[in-house]
Amino acid sequence: MMMASDIRPEPTPKARERLLDVxxxxxxxxxxxxxxxxxxxxDLHVDKGETLGIVGESGCGKSLxxxxxxxxxxxxxxxxxGEANFGxxxxxxxxxxxxxxxxxxxxxxxxxxxxTSLNPVMRIGQQLAEPLIYHRGMTKAEARKRAGELLxxxxxxxxxxxxxxxxxxxxxxxxxxVMIAIGLACNPQLLIADEPTTALDVTIQAxxxxxxxxxxxxxxxxxxxxxxxLALIAGxxxxxxxxxAGTVVEDAPVDALFDNxxxxxxxxxxxxxxxLTDERSTRxxxxxxxxxxxxxxxxxxxxxxxxxxAEQVCHERVPSLEGVGxxxxxxxxxxxxxxxxxxx
Amino acid sequence: xxxxxxxxxxNLVKHFHVRLGAFGERAATVHALDDISFEILEGETLSLVGESGCGKSTxxxxxxxxxxATEGKVIYQGKxxxxxxxxxxxxxxxxLQIVFQDPYSTLNPRMTIGEAVGEPxxxxxxxxxxxxxxxxxxxxxxxxLPxxxxxxxxxxxxxxxxxxVAxxxxxxxxxxxxxxxxxISALDVSVQAQIIxxxxxxxxxxxxxxxxxxxxxxxxxxxxxxxxxxYLGRLAELATREELFExxxxxxxxxxxxxxxxxxxxxxxxxxxxxxxxxxxxPLSPPSGCRFHTRCPIAMDICSKVVPxxxxxxxxxxxxxxxxxxxxxx
Numbered sequence: 001m002m003m004a005s006d007i008r009p010e011p012t013p014k015a016r017e018r019l020l021d022v023x024x025x026x027x028x029x030x031x032x033x034x035x036x037x038x039x040x041x042x043d044l045h046v047d048k049g050e051t052l053g054i055v056g057e058s059g060c061g062k063s064l065x066x067x068x069x070x071x072x073x074x075x076x077x078x079x080x081x082g083e084a085n086f087g088x089x090x091x092x093x094x095x096x097x098x099x100x101x102x103x104x105x106x107x108x109x110x111x112x113x114x115x116t117s118l119n120p121v122m123r124i125g126q127q128l129a130e131p132l133i134y135h136r137g138m139t140k141a142e143a144r145k146r147a148g149e150l151l152x153x154x155x156x157x158x159x160x161x162x163x164x165x166x167x168x169x170x171x172x173x174x175x176x177x178v179m180i181a182i183g184l185a186c187n188p189q190l191l192i193a194d195e196p197t198t199a200l201d202v203t204i205q206a207x208x209x210x211x212x213x214x215x216x217x218x219x220x221x222x223x224x225x226x227x228x229x230l231a232l233i234a235g236x237x238x239x240x241x242x243x244x245a246g247t248v249v250e251d252a253p254v255d256a257l258f259d260n261x262x263x264x265x266x267x268x269x270x271x272x273x274x275x276l277t278d279e280r281s282t283r284x285x286x287x288x289x290x291x292x293x294x295x296x297x298x299x300x301x302x303x304x305x306x307x308x309x310a311e312q313v314c315h316e317r318v319p320s321l322e323g324v325g326x327x328x329x330x331x332x333x334x335x336x337x338x339x340x341x342x343x344x
Numbered sequence: 345x346x347x348x349x350x351x352x353x354x355n356l357v358k359h360f361h362v363r364l365g366a367f368g369e370r371a372a373t374v375h376a377l378d379d380i381s382f383e384i385l386e387g388e389t390l391s392l393v394g395e396s397g398c399g400k401s402t403x404x405x406x407x408x409x410x411x412x413a414t415e416g417k418v419i420y421q422g423k424x425x426x427x428x429x430x431x432x433x434x435x436x437x438x439x440l441q442i443v444f445q446d447p448y449s450t451l452n453p454r455m456t457i458g459e460a461v462g463e464p465x466x467x468x469x470x471x472x473x474x475x476x477x478x479x480x481x482x483x484x485x486x487x488x489l490p491x492x493x494x495x496x497x498x499x500x501x502x503x504x505x506x507x508x509v510a511x512x513x514x515x516x517x518x519x520x521x522x523x524x525x526x527x528i529s530a531l532d533v534s535v536q537a538q539i540i541x542x543x544x545x546x547x548x549x550x551x552x553x554x555x556x557x558x559x560x561x562x563x564x565x566x567x568x569x570x571x572x573x574x575y576l577g578r579l580a581e582l583a584t585r586e587e588l589f590e591x592x593x594x595x596x597x598x599x600x601x602x603x604x605x606x607x608x609x610x611x612x613x614x615x616x617x618x619x620x621x622x623x624x625x626x627p628l629s630p631p632s633g634c635r636f637h638t639r640c641p642i643a644m645d646i647c648s649k650v651v652p653x654x655x656x657x658x659x660x661x662x663x664x665x666x667x668x669x670x671x672x673x674x
Binding site for chain 2: 058171201202203204209234235255268269274282
C-alpha cells in the first residue's frame with residue numbers, strides 16, 4: 001500500500017516551473033521572556049504564471065512570511081531557520097546589493113495602506129520613476145514617459161496630468177492604483193499583494209481585483225495575494241494556502257478548497273462566512289476561542305485547542321502537510337483528515 | 345410584522361462647517377446628511393450600508409443626539425430628541441446606546457472590565473453598590489465572559505473579548521435601542537461570527553432594536569430585517585432584506601450588490617460584475633440633482649437637475665430614483 005507521502009503529483013502536460021520556493025522558514029520575535037516563534041517552519045511555493053492566495057486571520061504570519069523573504073522584517077523579528085529560493089537563488093543568503101535588484105525589480109510589492117506606503121512629499125510621477133531609473137537605468141525623461149504609460153495601464157483618468165500630483169490629492173482607490181503601478185513598474189516576475197483592498201470600499205475593491213486579474217493575464221506574471229477574505233480571491237487565484245499560527249494547514253487548488261475543505265480550520269472559516277441561502281438570524285457556525293499568542297504555542301497541532309475533532313495525538317504531535325486526493329495536489333496538515341482520507 | 349415604530353426620523357439634515365486651505369482661510373460645508381426620512385421599527389434590525397463617507401455613521405450619531413442635527417426631527421417616545429439639551433437628554437441616553445468599531449480605543453485602559461461595565465449602572469442608579477457585583481457578573485455572563493474577567497484590564501483581552509465588553513457596557517443601561525457602528529468590522533472572520541451570534545441572541549432575550557451600520561453586505565444580509573442604502577448623505581433605497589437583495593431598484597444598489605464577492609470560485613470566475621467607474625464625489629460640493637448621476641450607468645437629463653423624490657415603489661420598499669417607474673400612478 002502506498003503511504004500518502006509517496007504520492008507524487010502526475011506530471012502535468014506543461015511542466016510547472018518553480019518561481020518561488022520557501023522551505024522550513026522559521027521566524028522569531030524577541031520578547032521580554034525570550035524568543036517566541038511566530039512562523040514555524042513554513043513551506044510554500046509559487047510556480048511561474050501561477051496565482052497563489054494566502055489566507056489567514058490577523059497574526060497568523062502571512063505578511064511576515066512575505067516580508068521576511070525580502071528581508072524587510074522590523075527590528076526584533078528575525079528569520080532563524082529556512083530558505084527562500086527565488087528563481088534558483090536563496091534570498092536569505094544573497095548580498096544586500098543583489099537583493100536590492102530583486103526588490104521592486106523582479107519582485108513587485110503592493111501593500112495594504114497606500115497612504116502610509118507612498119511618500120507624502122513626493123510627486124507620484126517621481127515615485128513611479130524611481131524604480132525605473134534605479135533598476136532599468138532609464139533617463140529621467142524616459143522614466144517620466146514610462147510613468148505616464150503605467151498610470152494609464154492601471155486606469156487612472158488623465159494619467160499624464162496626474163504625474164505631478166501628490167498622494168493626498170488622490171482618493172484611496174486611486175492611491176492604490178498608483179501603488180499597483182509602482183509594483184508593476186519594472187515588469188516583475190512576481191507581484192506580492194498584501195491585503196491590497198482591505199482599506200477600500202467594496203466597489204473599489206472589485207475594481208482593484210479585476211485590474212490585477214487583467215494585468216496578470218496581460219503581463220504573464222505570478223501573483224501572491226495575501227488576504228483574510230476567502231470570498232474575495234475565489235475568482236482570482238489558482239491555488240490557496242491556508243495559514244494558521246504560522247504554519248500552512250491546507251494547500252489546495254482553489255476549487256478543491258471550496259468544494260472539499262479538509263482541515264477543520266478551513267472548514268470553520270468557510271462555515272463562518274454568511275451565505276446567500278441562509279435564513280435571517282440562523283446562527284452562524286463559529287470557531288470558539290482565539291488563535292494562540294506567539295510564545296504560547298501548544299505542543300501539538302496549533303489548532304488543537306480550538307478544534308472540534310481534536311484527539312489525543314493532536315495535542316502531542318505536530319501533523320505535517322501530506323497529500324490527499326487529486327494525486328497530492330491537495331495537501332492538509334491534520335491527523336484526523338489524513339486518516340479519514342486514507343480509509344476512504 | 346406590524347411592529348410599531350420605535351423612532352421616526354424626519355427630514356434630518358447634518359452639515360459640518362470646516363475650514364480648508366493651509367491657513368484655514370476658506371470656509372466650506374460638508375453635506376454629511378441631507379433630508380433623510382425613515383422609521384425604525386420596534387424589535388427590528390435595520391442596517392445602513394454604503395461606501396465610506398456616505399453618512400451612515402453620521403446618521404447613527406445624529407439620531408442619538410451625539411451630533412447636533414442641523415435640521416429635521418428624530419421622534420422618540422413622542423419627543424423630538426435632537427432639540428433636547430444634554431440634561432433633558434439624560435433619561436433617553438440610558439435607553440439609546442451605541443457600540444463602536446474599535447474595541448481597542450473605546451475602553452479606558454486604566455479601568456478594569458468590572459469598572460467599565462459598572463460605571464453606567466452607577467451613573468443611571470440602576471443598582472445599589474451592594475448589588476453591583478452580581479449585576480456585573482450577570483452582564484458578563486450575558487456576553488459569554490466568565491465573572492473573573494471583571495478584575496482584568498482591556499490589554500489582557502483579545503479583540504473579540506473587548507467587543508463583548510463593549511456590548512456588556514451598552515447592555516448595562518438596559519437599553520431599548522443600540523446603534524452598532526461597524527461593531528464587527530475590525531474582527532477576524534471566525535470571531536466576527538461569534539459576535540454576530542451574540543448580538544442575535546441578546547436581541548431575542550431583551551427585545552432590542554438595532555441600527556446596524558456596516559459595509560459588509562454578506563453580514564448585513566445575514567442579520568437584517570430591513571436594509572437602507574446610502575449614497576453621499578442621502579438614502580437611495582430602503583426595503584426589507586428579501587426585497588433589497590432579490591429586487592433591488594436603485595442602480596447604485598445594483599452596482600453595490602454586484603461588487604460583493606461570493607465564496608464560490610466557479611461563480612466568481614464567470615460572473616460579469618457591473619463595476620462602477622470613478623470614486624464617490626466630495627461631500628463638500630455634492631453633485632446637483634440626484635447625487636449618483638455622475639456615476640450612474642442609466643443617468644438621464646433630468647437626473648442632474650431634479651432631486652428624485654423619496655417614495656414608496658413597492659410594498660415596504662422606498663426608493664429615490666427618476667429611472668424607477670414602479671409604484672408611479674399611470
